[in-house]
Amino acid sequence: QMYKVFIKDSSLTFYEHPTEDDLELTEYTGVEQLRSVISMLENSEEIEHHNFLAKDLGQVWKDLTSYFKVIEAAGGVVKNGMDEILMIFRLGKWDLPKGKLEEGESVREGAKREVIEECGISALRVVRELPMTYHTYTVKGQPVLKRTYWFEMKTEHKAQLVPQIEEHIEKAQWVNPDFLDEYLGNTYASIHWLLESNKELLAR
Numbered sequence: 788q789m790y791k792v793f794i795k796d797s798s799l800t801f802y803e804h805p806t807e808d809d810l811e812l813t814e815y816t817g818v819e820q821l822r823s824v825i826s827m828l829e830n831s832e833e834i835e836h837h838n839f840l841a842k843d844l845g846q847v848w849k850d851l852t853s854y855f856k857v858i859e860a861a862g863g864v865v866k867n868g869m870d871e872i873l874m875i876f877r878l879g880k881w882d883l884p885k886g887k888l889e890e891g892e893s894v895r896e897g898a899k900r901e902v903i904e905e906c907g908i909s910a911l912r913v914v915r916e917l918p919m920t921y922h923t924y925t926v927k928g929q930p931v932l933k934r935t936y937w938f939e940m941k942t943e944h945k946a947q948l949v950p951q952i953e954e955h956i957e958k959a960q961w962v963n964p965d966f967l968d969e970y971l972g973n974t975y976a977s978i979h980w981l982l983e984s985n986k987e988l989l990a991r
Contacts, residue, residue: 788844792851792932793922793977794828801841815841818850825854825923825930855923855932859888861898863940864917864981864988865908871961872988873948874970875905878955881970883978885935886954894936902940906959907949914939917985920977937981939988964989 790801799821802812815821824837841847851857862885865873874881886901888894899911917937924931948959962970967989971979982988 790844790847790851790921791980793920793975793980794825796834796976797828797831798836798976798980799824799828799839800836801839801844801847803841803844805840810838812838812840815839815847817846818853821847821850822854829923851932855930858931858933859894859936860885860933861888861894861901861936861938862886863898863902863911863913863938864985865902865906865911865940865942866988867941867945867961868943869961869963870990871963872967872982873902873906873908874960874962875950875956876958876960879973881974881978883937883981884959885937895938898936898938899940905951905954905956907947907951908942908944908959909946910942910944912941914941917981917988920981922975922977935977 788803792799801815805812828835862883864883867873873884875884876882884902884905885898886905888897892900895913899913902908902911915938917939919937920935922933924933950956950959967982971982
């Protein structure tokens with residue numbers, strides 16, 4: 788198990804054990820170190836990736852939640868009968884359909900609801916759960932950590948997609964995996980990581 792937290796295009800990754808590829812890991816020493824690195828990355832234009840060896844990931848999560856307000860969201864990597872991937876264009880970036888969970892809603896139901904609402908799609912089938920992503924942003928000066936639960940989904944939906952304009956979605960589009968790179972060139976680091984680290988999603 789691990790946590791990978793994206794701060795802008797930079798990342799912090801916490802591993803409980805040394806990695807098989809002998810990645811160089813800095814020993815995680817606690818919340819002061821965490822706050823210092825976060826502050827540095829938030830104020831830097833450089834892209835940096837910091838990797839930590841943390842003996843207790845439960846403590847890492849406590850430290851993260853002492854600094855950030857946590858918001859839970861869910862979304863889908865949706866494929867159609869031609870193995871194209873559903874992407875949305877919102878606020879100048881390509882993204883995957885996702886959104887905040889409603890009270891009492893399961894993550895699986897929330898993920899399906901968000902895809903249906905944001906893209907006007909129907910008949911979704913959840914195939915499997917994917918790794919979660921974590922990314923940070925600020926709302927009215929409050930640091931927020933968004934934890935997003937992801938599911939691979941399939942649909943035979945052939946009707947026109949309907950982007951949810953009130954959620955600032957300008958386009959909903961099926962993307963051939965062979966041409967995905969141009970979309971990933973203008974997306975969020977967490978989305979790029981999710982798709983690139985689960986290459987089987989891009990198989991045809």
